Amino acid sequence: xxxxxxxxLVLLRHAIAGVAMLSMSTRLASAQTDSTAAQQPVPAMxxxxxxxxxxxxxxxxxxxxxxxxxxxxxxxxxxxxxGGLSFTSAYTDNILGGVAGHAVSDITYSVAPQIALDKTTTxxxxxLSYAPGFTFYQxxxxxxxxxxxxxxxxxxxxxxxVTFSAVDTFQKSSNVFNQPPDFSNGVVSGxxxxxxxxxxxxxxxxxxxxGSAGISYQFGxxxxxxxxxxxxxxxxxxxxxxxxxxxxSAQGGLAxxxxxxxxxxxxxxxYGYERLLSYPTIGQNETQAHTAxxxxxxxxxxxxxxxxxxxxxxxxxxxxxSPLLPMKSWTPTGGASLGWxxxxxxxxxxxxxxxxxxxxxxxAVRQDSGTVSARQQITRTLSASVVGGYAENxxxxxxxxxxxxxxxxxxxxxxxQMISQHLNVQLGYTRLHQSYSxxxxxxxVPDTNRETISISYQFSRPLGR
Numbered sequence: 001x002x003x004x005x006x007x008x009l010v011l012l013r014h015a016i017a018g019v020a021m022l023s024m025s026t027r028l029a030s031a032q033t034d035s036t037a038a039q040q041p042v043p044a045m046x047x048x049x050x051x052x053x054x055x056x057x058x059x060x061x062x063x064x065x066x067x068x069x070x071x072x073x074x075x076x077x078x079x080x081x082x083g084g085l086s087f088t089s090a091y092t093d094n095i096l097g098g099v100a101g102h103a104v105s106d107i108t109y110s111v112a113p114q115i116a117l118d119k120t121t122t123x124x125x126x127x128l129s130y131a132p133g134f135t136f137y138q139x140x141x142x143x144x145x146x147x148x149x150x151x152x153x154x155x156x157x158x159x160x161x162v163t164f165s166a167v168d169t170f171q172k173s174s175n176v177f178n179q180p181p182d183f184s185n186g187v188v189s190g191x192x193x194x195x196x197x198x199x200x201x202x203x204x205x206x207x208x209x210x211g212s213a214g215i216s217y218q219f220g221x222x223x224x225x226x227x228x229x230x231x232x233x234x235x236x237x238x239x240x241x242x243x244x245x246x247x248x249s250a251q252g253g254l255a256x257x258x259x260x261x262x263x264x265x266x267x268x269x270x271y272g273y274e275r276l277l278s279y280p281t282i283g284q285n286e287t288q289a290h291t292a293x294x295x296x297x298x299x300x301x302x303x304x305x306x307x308x309x310x311x312x313x314x315x316x317x318x319x320x321x322s323p324l325l326p327m328k329s330w331t332p333t334g335g336a337s338l339g340w341x342x343x344x345x346x347x348x349x350x351x352x353x354x355x356x357x358x359x360x361x362x363x364a365v366r367q368d369s370g371t372v373s374a375r376q377q378i379t380r381t382l383s384a385s386v387v388g389g390y391a392e393n394x395x396x397x398x399x400x401x402x403x404x405x406x407x408x409x410x411x412x413x414x415x416x417q418m419i420s421q422h423l424n425v426q427l428g429y430t431r432l433h434q435s436y437s438x439x440x441x442x443x444x445v446p447d448t449n450r451e452t453i454s455i456s457y458q459f460s461r462p463l464g465r
């Protein structure tokens with residue numbers, strides 16, 4: 001689905017930081033294909049006592065910080081080799097941002113092959129994706145680009161009650177809209193940690209890397225603990241393409257305790273630490289954030305609905321380049337997320353108020369953000385989807401360094417028609433608006449509109465069948 005290709009880096013993905021290992025363990029359990037497991041009264045899944053009633057571990061999805069899926073229920077599969085090739089033509093009215101001093105439009109032509117492997121056993125799950133891409137500009141040939149996208153997700157059940165999981169994603173791109181679909185199962189999440197992708201230079205060379213690893217242990221029928229670590233890096237190889245934006249990186253860790261209080265209902269507590277770095281023209285800006293929060297999740301296995309809320313205090317210590325003084329503060333943090341999914345319809349929405357990385361700004365930010373996505377299967381061959389997001393970013397630190405507070409708004413709509421079992425045609429429209437007065441790459445031309453038409457061929461082959 002090309003809409004997630006185009007939106008992944010536009011919308012906020014506050015994800016994979018909290019207890020992501022719980023979501024991975026759920027996928028391990030739900031995708032088992034071992035015939036002996038089917039004969040047991042209780043499946044041998046992580047976090048489950050085989051002599052007791054199973055815990056509905058999928059309810060932890062909302063707390064994990066991972067994105068809600070927007071694939072429809074009828075599309076969920078495991079143990080498959082997938083591949084495809086897509087051709088996309090797009091008209092964009094702003095391909096150079098503020099570099100040219102005025103809006104420059106162009107038509108692009110993109111070719112994007114893709115290969116993905118999804119392998120699940122009774123103890124492991126492995127997802128591999130690789131998707132290069134090639135884009136050619138009709139008039140601005142100097143911006144012709146070759147993209148690289150690679151992703152790996154791995155989970156291993158060390159014992160019936162302990163699971164290890166790891167995720168790593170790498171992206172090299174010159175166009176934020178040209179991201180492959182498998183690099184985002186969804187665009188809405190409710191986590192308390194994760195990189196900030198809300199500041200967008202539409203067409204600029206960028207390198208991004210994000211990873212996490214964690215372990216979870218269920219020490220009782222209704223009790224679970226876990227810990228995880230995360231990192232992210234954002235690098236602009238050509239600073240002339242992004243005047244006013246800067247490289248950034250982050251490292252963090254999180255520990256949690258969760259308890260089932262009723263069927264499909266969970267409460268818990270978590271502590272997280274993040275070190276958020278940005279690299280402005282002068283020196284380095286560093287913010288260390290400590291967060292403690294309580295969370296509640298309602299998501300029974302028999303329901304299509306999942307709801308999660310969290311909240312608590314957050315302490316930050318920002319160290320700015322000399323002669324500026326450090327800044328310390330206590331602020332509240334919190335958020336809520338909701339997901340609903342059925343065979344023909346999916347919907348997800350979230351909101352968070354939290355300290356986050358700058359995502360290209362001169363320092364960490366206090367952020368209010370919300371995201372929403374919906375998809376509907378209209379007929380057997382026709383589907384439609386919409387995605388939207390808003391983010392308000394207020395820099396923690398002195399704006400004398402040349403920074404700017406601001407906000408980003410984005411929205412997309414797509415219609416996809418299936419021509420045959422493997423062939424699809426899609427029409428789409430995306431609008432991006434940003435308001436950051438001191439960022440030349442954005443402020444001169446703050447709006448971007450993009451219309452696309454694409455034809456894609458996709459195939460999937462079952463493994464071991």
